[in-house]
Amino acid sequence: MKTFENLEDIWNKQPEVHFISADAIKQKAQAQANVIKVKHTWTIIIIGITVLILASYFVWVAAYKHQTLFIGLGIMITMLLVRFFAEYLSIKKLHALSKEISLTQYATSLQAFYQWRKKIHFVLTPSVYGLYIAGFIMLLPVFKTAFSTGFFWYIIITGVATFIVLGVVIAKQIKKELNMLALLQKHFAGTTK
Numbered sequence: 001m002k003t004f005e006n007l008e009d010i011w012n013k014q015p016e017v018h019f020i021s022a023d024a025i026k027q028k029a030q031a032q033a034n035v036i037k038v039k040h041t042w043t044i045i046i047i048g049i050t051v052l053i054l055a056s057y058f059v060w061v062a063a064y065k066h067q068t069l070f071i072g073l074g075i076m077i078t079m080l081l082v083r084f085f086a087e088y089l090s091i092k093k094l095h096a097l098s099k100e101i102s103l104t105q106y107a108t109s110l111q112a113f114y115q116w117r118k119k120i121h122f123v124l125t126p127s128v129y130g131l132y133i134a135g136f137i138m139l140l141p142v143f144k145t146a147f148s149t150g151f152f153w154y155i156i157i158t159g160v161a162t163f164i165v166l167g168v169v170i171a172k173q174i175k176k177e178l179n180m181l182a183l184l185q186k187h188f189a190g191t192t193k
Contacts, residue, residue, distance in 0.1 A: 003173075017075075030106075036094060040090055044088060044091065050080055054073060054080070068142055069139065073135065073139065079131045090113075093113055108183055108188065115179035117181075118178065143155055165172060
């Protein structure tokens with residue numbers, strides 16, 4: 001009987017296991033999706049404001065009269081519009097995820113969304129970022145002749161700093177989304193088609 005009492009003691013000393021219901025997991029996933037929607041909305045707003053600023057500058061300096069300025073600003077504005085459109089599509093796809101489906105179906109839909117975002121991050125983002133920087137570099141000779149040496153160096157230093165900070169922020173966001181995709185794939189393996 002001593003062995004049974006030892007087993008009973010061991011059994012009683014086990015920590016209590018709390019299981020999370022499928023509804024609780026689904027609610028948490030939907031809350032996370034809402035956070036992502038807000039972030040996408042802010043990204044769209046920031047890109048939109050930047051496009052308006054660049055477009056205003058484009059008109060103010062009559063960029064259409066100067067080929068280099070026209071091409072440089074044109075590339076920058078176009079790349080921001082491409083990114084704006086990609087973020088708009090992302091938020092539409094996220095809003096389209098139905099909350100009235102099972103947890104595994106929701107996880108499958110979310111995985112498909114993050115797979116689509118992965119394509120954006122590895123194809124579109126580097127292209128947009130690189131071409132935006134190229135547009136900025138094209139403007140530098142124009143800025144050098146139009147502005148004082150001090151202000152020209154200010155533009156270069158703040159431009160480089162902005163591109164570095166923006167690159168870090170983009171890399172962190174990509175990493176977060178890839179981690180979310182990996183987590184979904186790990187916990188819902190076999191649910192994707």
